[in-house]
Amino acid sequence: MTTEKDRSMALQKEMIAGHFHALSKAGESKKKVVYTFVPGNLTELLHAFDVLPLYPEINALQSGMRKRSGGFITEAEKLGHSEDVCAYVKSDIGMLKAGNIGPTGEKLPEPDLLLLSYTGCFTFLKWFELLKRQYNCPIAMLHVPYQGDGSFTPEMRDYVVSQLKTEIIPKLEEVTGTKYDEDKLRAALRLSAKAEDDLVTVLESAKTKPSPIDAYFGGVYYIGPMFTAFRGTPAAVEYYQTLKEEVFARAAKGLGPVTPDGPMGAEKYRLVVEGPPNWTSFQELWKMFYDQGAVVVASTYTKVGGLYDMGFRHDPDHPLETLADYCAGCYTNLSLPQRIDLIEKYVHEYQADGLLVNSVKSCNSFSSGQLLILREIERRTGCAAGFIETDLVDPRYFSAANVMNRIESYLQMIEQRRRGAAPAKVERHLPVLGSEGSLP
Amino acid sequence: MTPEQIAEKADALYHDLDLGRVKQFRDEHPGAKVIGYLPIYAPREVVDAAGMLPVGITGGRGQIEIIRGDAYFQSYICQIPRSTIELALSGRFQLIDGFLFPSTCDVIRNLSGMWRVLFPEKYVRYVDVPQNFDPKVGGKFFRGELGHLRDDLAKLGGRPVTDDDLRRSIVKYNENRSAVSDLFALRNAAPWRALALESYLVLFAGNVLPVEEHTTLIRDYIAAVNASDRPMRDNARVVTIGSFCEQPPLGLIKTLEMAGCYIVWDDMTLSKRWLTQEISTEGDPLTAIAEAFLTHSHSNAVLYEPRREKGDALMDIVRRTKAEGVVFAAPSFCDPALLEQPMLTEALDREQIPWTAFKYSENLGQFQVIREQAGTFADSIKLWSPA
Missing domain, CATH: 3.40.50.11900 (Rossmann fold)
Known part of the structure; x- marks a missing residue:
């Protein structure tokens, strides 16, 4: 590999290792820990409250890359989780049952809050409901409307902002004992x-x-x-x-x-x-x-x-x-x-x-x-x-x-x-619903 | 009419994939539109208020061979979207002018977008329901969504949808809800008389019947059951759960009954009884619908429940119906039902309520294994339960 590449990779490695180390020391440093998801994450807001974010999807993918997810998934399935559902969830549950050791070999802290950023994935909802039972900590739910008709309307934005004001920020204030500081955000x-x-x-x-x-x-x-x-x-x-x-x-x-x-x-x-x-x-x-x-x-x-x-x-x-x-x-x-x-x-x-x-x-x-x-x-x-x-x-x-x-x-x-071979004809499917013809 | 005759009439509607009853509606109401809705919750009152017929879309019921539908979905995706696409591509939805896709799961959600691409001439709306239950937050958002739906339907129908139209429809659906509730009460009180399969067919008929007609059908069935004399069997009283979207084949319901289970509560027809109480007819009708959703929705896997633990609602049902066991019957690859299941079984284990679980697909054709499993389950309840 080139040395140029090494520099950014080394930087990233340091950052990630530092973060996981900080997570492992959260108890000593008295820092609060918030579990949340990657899509629709509110990382800046979490920084404004000086809490440590932890992303279960990242743990799961790290377990996958380290060839440990297979065992975790099997454990979760033994506990009754269906073979049909998301392997991230099962890997996470299995990791938790195995002692919640993170990718750097250090134990991950339990969450003080589960920030359920319900964005673009139904499974997130069930995932944190499952985790809530394991950790017995509060959940803050942020429902982000789906862009079903291809737009994010002002009403949808108001809905999300209202939830931030009435649900997310108050729960972060409660968990951290810190007042919301908009300048910090x-x-x-x-x-x-x-x-x-x-x-x-x-x-x-x-x-x-x-x-x-x-x-x-x-x-x-x-x-x-x-x-x-x-x-x-x-x-x-x-x-x-x-x-x-x-x-x-x-x-x-x-x-x-x-x-x-x-x-x-x-x-x-x-x-x-x-x-x-x-x-x-x-x-x-x-x-x-x-x-x-x-x-x-x-x-x-x-x-x-x-x-x-x-x-x-x-x-x-x-x-x-x-x-x-x-x-x-x-x-x-x-x-x-x-x-x-x-x-x-x-x-x-x-x-x-x-x-x-x-x-x-x-x-x-x-x-x-x-x-x-x-x-x-x-x-x-x-x-x-x-x-x-x-x-x-x-x-x-x-x-x-x-x-x-x-x-x-x-x-x-x-x-x-x-080489000039004509592509197979891809037909536009049905300009008019149901006009394709006979019933089977 | 006897219960059997009413069930036979409902059975004919169930098996009519060509939507003959919808055609009849269109013939009787020239120019009136028809709006299809997928599971689970859709605000049917708004559709009815626009002078349109809401039609429940529940997949292929195992009655069609899926060829084109399979070309759109990987093997690990449930059956209902592929049979729904098959029905559309085979011309069965020609009578339907628009489609509502509720926020049930990622598959139904993405299907809304597929519909926009495949059938651009049709009206399509994704019905996003709030997961925040504060009236000033989630309620306000949902009121706005309902307003958009009302405006869209007014445009589609070419006439305004007034508050009085909405109130009239709310009254009609409240009457329907009351009839459904009475039917469930009867099933609970005398499951050997109001059989699960018959009740299912009668409720299922609400997918294509205008609401007043459906209410009459339910009332007629209740009256017929009350006038009938059917022998009580030594069956186990069970609740079935997990079948709220893709529907089980009729053979499966029949199999459970034949295996010795009285199904005293189920979530199979939840889209017809999502709200547990009436919607208010006072004030702004869309606000009333939104508030009813916030406060009177059935507990279900697709809803976030901030105030209760998962499993509490199921335990309430078990206690209320005096059920002796729970049967988890979920479609294969159903994320909401299957992800929820461990939380529910945990609650049942805590209370020492016996349960069993299996998966199905709407086109399942072999029931022997389920019959044996359910039979063993019912026998074990009868033989070993404290009562």
Whole structure:
């Protein structure tokens, strides 16, 4: 790996290790701990109350990457959790039952508050109801309306702001014994916006050829600090500035992304990926791409914690309203037509060869409707679309041979298109409902 | 009419995937629109007030072969969205002008967007219900959502929907709620007379019947049951839970009864009885609907319940119905029901209430295993319960 890459990676590693260490020492430092979710997280507000956020999805994915989630899931299933439901939840429950040891090997603290940011995922609701029974601590519920008709109306914003004022802030005040300080929140939001500018620059660097980044496998590292405990901190500002400089330097030299095996070879395929990654075989899956010269130039997963590349920035002048807008704009809170529009835009703007969908069993919020997305993108762009199936952290649903086979077939399809083979006709489905004909 | 004859009439409506009764409505009301709604909660009063027929969409009931619907969903997604798409693509929804997709789960939610893409000529609305139960916060938000729905339907129907229209519809649905409540009371008091399968069919008929007609059907059934003489069996009284969205096949309900279970309460037809009390006819009618939702909704997996522990509501039902056991019957891959289940079983274990669990899909065709499981469960209650 290059030394430039090492600097931002080292910074991130330090930040994350520091955070988990602070969590493990929360009892000694008397810091309050708030569990919350990545989509629609209120990190700046939590910083304003000087509490430590902890994200159960992150614990679950870390368990997946460390090959521990399989055992945790089995434990949860033994306790009666269905094999049909989200593996993140089961991994988290299993980890809890195994002593709640975090990714750095230190014990994680129990929550003082469960901040249920109910944004874009139904399972979040049940997840914290389950945790509440384990920890017997209060829940603060923030219901963020879904953009069913493709917009976030002023009434919806008022609803979220009202909840912040009447539910979230009072509960944070109660738990911490600290009064809400709006100036502190504004200061954090100002730092957020600065870091967000740099993150967008990094993500958009993939528009150049060759792309200096992988916006999916590499992208999940880039979004780490922004989507979790560090948004609104000077550390995040420094991290994104460093990252931006590294990426610019690589782009200036015409270099591609840095992979776990070192700098990637020649860029042959430019892909947009929809859906979360598989964490249990993350590097193996990435290798299937870079070994064949496939780089992901844009991804939807890196937008679950906010669509900054579509122009959103936290606005310190409207602190609560901007938190509402942020929550509502997270990717999984978008309607299917909005998602399709976004992916189409990515395919065009990033000059992609096509769309690859990674459909994960655990996440209906992402997966339900993906096959329609795939068809629509093929129809609108004429580009090839492909499909693989894995899971988030349940290793039983990762079949390397099948996935490899699908990826290879998909890249061959792109090659055929390049050689001028006509795409299979993708029909627009039914202009008039029910006009397709006879009843079975 | 006898209970069997009424159930037979309801059974014909159940099996009519071509929505003949909806066609009849359209013929009788030229120009009137029809609005489909998916499970669970939809404000049917607003649809009715607009002079439209609300039609419950409950999937394919195991009666259609799913070919095109499967092309839209991965194997790990439940059955109802694929059969719903199949019904639409096979022309069964031509009589329906618009669709309401309630905030039940991520699958139904995303289906609303799929509908917009696949059927752009149809009216589509995602019905977001509040998870904040403060009237000034969640109530205000939901009042606004209901206002948008009313305005949309007024535009679609080409006439305003007045407060008086809404009040009249609220009265009609209050009468319906009262009839449903009486039917459940009868089932609870004499489950050997008001059989679960018949009751289910009678309630299911409310998916296609205009509300007044449905109320009459329920009342007729109650009267017929009261006039009938059916033998009491030594069955176990059970509550079934988890079937609030994708519906179980009729064979499954019948199997439970034949296996020795009296189903004294279930959540199968929850969309017809989401509210446990009447909606007020005083003041602003949309505010009244919103407040009824906040204060009188059934406890259910899709609702956040800040004031109660999960399991408390189920225990209330068990006590109220004097149930001897609980049967968890959830559709495969149903996130709300299956994620909720461990919390409910924990509550039952605490109170030493026996339970059993299985999964189904709407097109399940083999019931032998369930029959054996339910039969063993009922026998164990009868043989080993303290009573």
